Amino acid sequence: GEDVEQSLFLSVREGDSSVINCTYTDSSSTYLYWYKQEPGAGLQLLTYIFSNMDMKQDQRLTVLLNKKDKHLSLRIADTQTGDSAIYFCAESNSNTGGFKTIFGAGTRLFVKA
Amino acid sequence: GAVVSQHPSRVICKSGTSVKIECRSLDFQATTMFWYRQFPKQSLMLMATSNEGSKATYEQGVEKDKFLINHASLTLSTLTVTSAHPEDSSFYICSALSGLISNQPQHFGDGTRLSIL
Numbered sequence: 001g002e003d004v005e006q007s008l009f010l011s012v013r014e015g016d017s018s019v020i021n022c023t024y025t026d027s028s029s030t031y032l033y034w035y036k037q038e039p040g041a042g043l044q045l046l047t048y049i050f051s052n053m054d055m056k057q058d059q060r061l062t063v064l065l066n067k068k069d070k071h072l073s074l075r076i077a078d079t080q081t082g083d084s085a086i087y088f089c090a091e092s093n094s095n096t097g098g099f100k101t102i103f104g105a106g107t108r109l110f111v112k113a
Numbered sequence: 114g115a116v117v118s119q120h121p122s123r124v125i126c127k128s129g130t131s132v133k134i135e136c137r138s139l140d141f142q143a144t145t146m147f148w149y150r151q152f153p154k155q156s157l158m159l160m161a162t163s164n165e166g167s168k169a170t171y172e173q174g175v176e177k178d179k180f181l182i183n184h185a186s187l188t189l190s191t192l193t194v195t196s197a198h199p200e201d202s203s204f205y206i207c208s209a210l211s212g213l214i215s216n217q218p219q220h221f222g223d224g225t226r227l228s229i230l
Contacts, residue, residue: 033218042119042206043157043221088156101147101219105156 002026004104006089011110018076020107022089025070029091032065034074037086037106046074046087076109084111116140117209119222127230128199134192134225136207142187143209147219148180151204163190197229 006022024032030051035043049056049063049072056063062075076083089104116139124132136146145164149157161182163169169182179201181193190209194201204226208219 031218035221040224040226042117042223043208045218045220048218100159100162103156 002102006104006107013112018079020074020087022072024091028093030093032072033090035088081111117220117222123226125228132194136190138188138209141211145210146190147208148192149206199229202229
């Protein structure tokens with residue numbers, strides 16, 4: 001079945017850039033998402049990208065998609081302590097009825113002051 | 114942007130109690146809502162998919178008699194954990210889709226932390 005994998009931890013210094021990577025197996029993926037979860041909270045949609053796009057930029061966030069390698073990354077520029085959270089990569093496609101979203105295990109980002 | 118409200122945010126109750134969690138879409142009609150369970154330091158586990166006006170579709174291994182889902186309107190879905198036991202303690206999160214168009218991003222509630230004593 002479909003699978004989404006991402007590294008579990010990332011530690012960066014405040015002000016540096018963070019890059020969180022994700023790989024997925026479903027070549028039919030249509031949409032790919034990045035969600036952020038702060039402690040004790042639900043998931044907040046950060047950004048998403050269509051599978052026919054290579055890159056999407058939104059303020060400090062840059063999403064890169066390599067469809068050939070099924071690799072997705074999220075770059076956070078000028079990382080702040082408030083960016084410390086768990087980041088989930090997710091994908092959905094029309095083959096799963098269009099509504100089911102597959103999530104990765106989440107990458108825990110630590111930002112050191 | 115789309116807002117999903119989940120209530121209550123935290124519940125502590127005795128074993129054997131039934132607990133109801135509400136999920137509301139505040140500024141859009143949610144034809145589909147999802148219920149997830151999240152164990153500590155783990156990803157979300159989809160429990161069931163709830164469509165307005167029809168029976169929920171449960172994932173394999175999820176007891177439908179234990180976790181009752183009602184999606185009576187386009188803005189409200191409820192999850193009732195019946196006769197809860199300590200092993201049901203977890204973080205429950207709902208999400209909603211804003212339309213009939215497929216592949217739209219899900220919008221999540223803030224979650225409910227359920228603790229059964």
